[in-house]
Amino acid sequence: MIHKEGFSFLICSLIFVLISFFISIFLFSILINLFISFFLITLYSFFLFFFRNPKRNFSYNENEVISPADGKILEIKSVFENEYLKKDCICISIFMSPFNVHVNRFPVSGIITYVRYHPGKYWFAWNKKASFQNERTTTVVETKEKQKILFRQIAGFLARRIIIYAKKNFLAKKGEEFGFIKFGSRVDIYLPLKSIIIIKKGEKVIGGKTIISIIQ
Structure with a gap:
């Protein structure tokens, strides 16, 4: 699950990643494009990982x-x-x-x-x-x-x-x-x-x- 604080950041990051990807298609060779694509996917995957909000069950004593x-x-x-x-x-x-x-x-x-x-x-x-x-x-x-x-x-x-x-x-x-x-x-x-x-x-x-x- 993604934390609410990450929603706007992740949307903006995704737009940046997609724009960068399409620009690189027209400017660089296939090899360079593969490298750029790998970098962008890795970067965005890290952002998704950072804003994760794992579900946790709680049970405690008062003190x-x-x-x-x-x-x-x-x-x-x-x-x-x-x-x-x-x-x-x-x-x-x-x-x-x-x-x-x-x-x-x-x-x-x-x-x-x-x-x-x-x-x-x-x-x-x-x-x-x-x-x-x-x-x-x-x-x-x-x-x-x-x-x-x-x-x-x-x-x-x-x-x-x-x-x-x-x-x-x-x-x-x-x-x-x-x-x-x-x-x-x-x-x-x-x-x-x-x-x-x-x-x-x-x-x-x-x-x-x-x-x-x-x-x-």
Whole structure:
């Protein structure tokens, strides 16, 4: 299944591919045309692959925190969160390569208490500067147990558009989509210090499926 964020991009890309193909027929030899056709088909196939939105079934316990994104655990560290929580937290950074599914999902259920978009730069997503200098969004969900969980979409070098669906005072349901980032990026999630972390650095995670922590 193709994600809704990809529809307009894929239509425009298909038009570009078809125009390029027909122009090349009149300008180049058969051999060059075969090469161009192979390149265009490969490129468009990648776009289809990138905007995929696989169907996933969800079943969780209330105190489980799930991964908000597909990708690789870049870092797990204790940091001071100074935008909203104003306290020390465990920050888990997930790097999303262009080959990962780029749908972002709520890691917990609860009431959305804070949503903010920050314009910024486009450092590589694994750069430490990316957390506070890159284009990003910040969302906070307050759980039934009054725990506030903050998570942040961070644009990378290739990512030039962050989409966020979360709205303040609305209900967040664990596993449902809260956003999408186009072409390579990162998601950070800030958890209470007493949380039990059940993943490790370098591990691959699946958004909406992998349990990354248990909140005590």
